[in-house]
């Protein structure tokens with residue numbers, strides 16, 4: 208946004224417009240604990256780096272595309288961190304546009320949003336009314352409409368579109384976009400759904416928890432009307448179908464499967480004609496996630512000659528060779544204080560030791576789990592006839608009701 212009035216070499220007073228630019232982030236997962244480690248200090252570090260990019264590059268807007276927090280009830284340090292981040296970016300004169308993801312509580316995230324919009328901080332967490340939120344920012348070439356779609360479950364779409372909602376998710380999304388007021392200018396989308404290209408697949412990793420009550424993969428063709436689609440949800444940075452539809456990826460590595468991924472933030476320049484050019488600005492954390500493997504002796508031997516700074520990273524360690532002593536974890540931690548996980552690869556089945564606080568489910572029968580799932584989907588407990596249907600379905604699938 209904004210423009211520079213300058214004198215060109217001919218001495219005439221032409222106005223040179225500056226193309227609109229924005230920075231695309233998402234999947235911050237603030238407050239996440241990873242294998243027992245509080246990642247708030249790392250998150251503060253990486254958000255300060257993103258703020259630094261804003262300071263240097265002065266984009267018109269910073270987009271935060273969902274999974275802002277790791278949980279619906281974020282710890283207070285996470286809330287403080289987000290407050291500091293948004294405030295710091297906003298003070299630079301950069302607008303902030305933020306949507307809720309499947310990990311966020313949409314209602315909590317949008318607290319104060321109507322007031323904050325006056326300061327250029329826009330939050331979309333509405334899932335219960337039309338139209339979906341949008342903000343219009345202008346540059347010298349006219350207005351650009353940012354369509355801000357909070358993470359939507361199938362039930363949200365039914366609530367928004369009513370009885371006429373198409374069953375096909377792709378059709379439903381088109382119908383949602385059709386409810387927006389007509390607009391002929393350039394449009395940018397913020398969304399936190401699972402989109403797939405028409406051919407091929409996308410790179411996924413272990414830290415994207417499957418979405419309860421989520422929609423099936425949406426075809427990326429649903430986004431054809433947008434100059435740029437800023438997506439969140441998938442933690443590996445990648446384009447989907449075309450360069451200007453992309454997942455920015457999480458700014459930090461939240462699983463061992465991401466150890467070799469390059470994290471980055473797309474810096475997007477939107478031309479007069481709606482052409483979006485993308486520059487990936489690399490993100491380098493103070494403390495990285497590493498994967499090492501080898502025999503106990505070889506790892507201990509290598510540790511002594513490894514730079515102490517290097518040993519401060521987070522490590523996923525796999526021991527091979529069967530020479531590990533009973534106190535292997537303690538002895539490795541002497542050298543590598545931040546071991547997130549230690550696995551022993553024996554000839555038989557691999558075993559894993561970690562201090563994870565665990566995502567695995569902690570009991571409950573399949574029917575109980577289904578009832579919980581039903582509640583998340585529909586906002587109420589299943590009634591008797593629905594419970595009978597669940598039982599019948601479990602019986603016919605051969606899935607016995609576990610204790």
Ligand SMILES: [Mn+2]
Pocket residue numbers: 234236274308415440441
């Ligand atoms: Mn995520």
